[in-house]
Amino acid sequence: METVLRVIDIFLTRPVGPETHINCMNVVQYVKRCIIKAAMNIPKDQKPYDAIVIGAGVAGAAIVKALKNNDIDNFLVLDQASGPGRGTSGHGFALCHPYIGRGASRLQRLTMLAFNEARQIWNDYWSKSGVLHLPREPRGFDKTIMSERLLSQGFNLEKARPLTANESLDITGVALAGTFFPDGGWVNLKKIAEDHLGKLKEKQKKWSCLVTNIQYKDKCWHVYGVNHELIGSAQRLYLANGLGARTVAASAGIELPLKPVRGQLSTFKYGASSTWARTKPSVAISGKVYCLPPTQNDESGSYDWSVGSTYDENEYDLGIWEKSHVENQALIQEMFGDLYDASELQPIDAFVGVRCVAKDRLPVIGPIKGHPGLYALTALGSRGVMWSAIACQMYSEHLAEELRHSAFFDERFFAGARLAGAGLSDDLASALLPARFFAGASNSKPIFPSA
Ligand SMILES: Cc1cc2nc3c(=O)[nH]c(=O)nc-3n(C[C@H](O)[C@H](O)[C@H](O)COP(=O)(O)OP(=O)(O)OC[C@H]3O[C@@H](n4cnc5c(N)ncnc54)[C@H](O)[C@@H]3O)c2cc1C
Numbered sequence: 304m305e306t307v308l309r310v311i312d313i314f315l316t317r318p319v320g321p322e323t324h325i326n327c328m329n330v331v332q333y334v335k336r337c338i339i340k341a342a343m344n345i346p347k348d349q350k351p352y353d354a355i356v357i358g359a360g361v362a363g364a365a366i367v368k369a370l371k372n373n374d375i376d377n378f379l380v381l382d383q384a385s386g387p388g389r390g391t392s393g394h395g396f397a398l399c400h401p402y403i404g405r406g407a408s409r410l411q412r413l414t415m416l417a418f419n420e421a422r423q424i425w426n427d428y429w430s431k432s433g434v435l436h437l438p439r440e441p442r443g444f445d446k447t448i449m450s451e452r453l454l455s456q457g458f459n460l461e462k463a464r465p466l467t468a469n470e471s472l473d474i475t476g477v478a479l480a481g482t483f484f485p486d487g488g489w490v491n492l493k494k495i496a497e498d499h500l501g502k503l504k505e506k507q508k509k510w511s512c513l514v515t516n517i518q519y520k521d522k523c524w525h526v527y528g529v530n531h532e533l534i535g536s537a538q539r540l541y542l543a544n545g546l547g548a549r550t551v552a553a554s555a556g557i558e559l560p561l562k563p564v565r566g567q568l569s570t571f572k573y574g575a576s577s578t579w580a581r582t583k584p585s586v587a588i589s590g591k592v593y594c595l596p597p598t599q600n601d602e603s604g605s606y607d608w609s610v611g612s613t614y615d616e617n618e619y620d621l622g623i624w625e626k627s628h629v630e631n632q633a634l635i636q637e638m639f640g641d642l643y644d645a646s647e648l649q650p651i652d653a654f655v656g657v658r659c660v661a662k663d664r665l666p667v668i669g670p671i672k673g674h675p676g677l678y679a680l681t682a683l684g685s686r687g688v689m690w691s692a693i694a695c696q697m698y699s700e701h702l703a704e705e706l707r708h709s710a711f712f713d714e715r716f717f718a719g720a721r722l723a724g725a726g727l728s729d730d731l732a733s734a735l736l737p738a739r740f741f742a743g744a745s746n747s748k749p750i751f752p753s754a
Contacts, residue, residue, distance in 0.1 A: 364387075366695075373702045383514070391658060394654055398489045409734050416725055417692055432586045435482070438481060466483050512534060542679045545683075562616065563659065564616050566611065572608075611631050658685060669736040670715075
């Protein structure tokens, strides 16, 4: 094949008479295109895309944003489901606030950065209520100690406010001490997926399309379906398909250590005279479980309340579990105390999803080493809002750099000057790369601009 193409190239550059040359050029170009397509098993009418994105959840939406930021329009988004936001991103109430740990851990530093990105990138999908974050041991909460800890970790006390129980009652509606994030909130992931992917042009999206394997051939990634048919080919392929990335990557000999964690967010109903009606949280509360402000039904005066989520490792079942309702009831009672009666919470519905989690609990974001043009955005765990947002920014910058150099940087990750300036150091960005799971991971440092 290479010899044939080389002969054609020589023929193309051969000097002949002007008209003959143009005619020959057209014919030869056509033959060349056909030969390349035949070698790739591409139907004649199917041109390679600039990029293919597998997965139409919030991860897919973040990638599409990054492609568009770089003026790439010739892409295809694929999903096995019948529309966008039908997987774990079917979640309408995904909470978002930075993580608070004991020290300035990698997770804490990353979530501080990612939270700021999420506030900007997903701003239109953000509820502005604020989030009260409860300490692990409520009795041990000391406002002064907490303030010192937050300051030492780089928090601004206007944006992360330690509150005593009395102060909290005024601000959040509940007499529970904790750290209040006034900019925290919850995000509608389903709407993000629908707006960013559902509204794409017809030629840019394909639903009910299960990808079974991928192959790199002739400097292009080829994506195949259940009957081994070629779905499409592209120079760039993004695995944004949650747990499905494990199987698809494995078809190209890449092992991603991902696992499922089932979660159930229960919707409970309680009456206007229930013990729970004594408290009226006006913000989201995050502790052993999280809950949103309850909504009151006009006619009956009863309340609907979202409370969750359970964390069942290695479970895939998307059915609603009674025992998960019971677990959520028990944990919310533990959070609020004995003045409330968990048995008054009547389960009426639930959101159930399967999170994708990496073995070190960090997301997998970046080019896959040794596979030019292949990228991952998966393992978003319980922080899909934040990780997708920071990934969008990182991918926008990385792609810009690749396009500028007309090259693939599969061993480097250009994270961009803005994030670097905001504190995304080498070690933090390296901690996200897929290469951390492969041998020789130390060669895969991200590259930051010197400016
Ligand atoms: C109960 C629960 C509560 C949660 N709470 C929060 C929260 O409070 N805050 C927060 O930030 N996050 C939360 N999360 C996590 C958040 O929902 C996820 O991190 C996020 O939705 C993951 O998005 P994704 O795009 O990676 O995956 P998905 O939304 O699952 O998208 C992946 C898509 O890939 C498709 N796909 C998979 N394999 C293939 C294939 N081979 N071919 C074609 N298509 C394929 C799937 O159909 C799916 O649509 C919660 C999750 C659960 C389950």
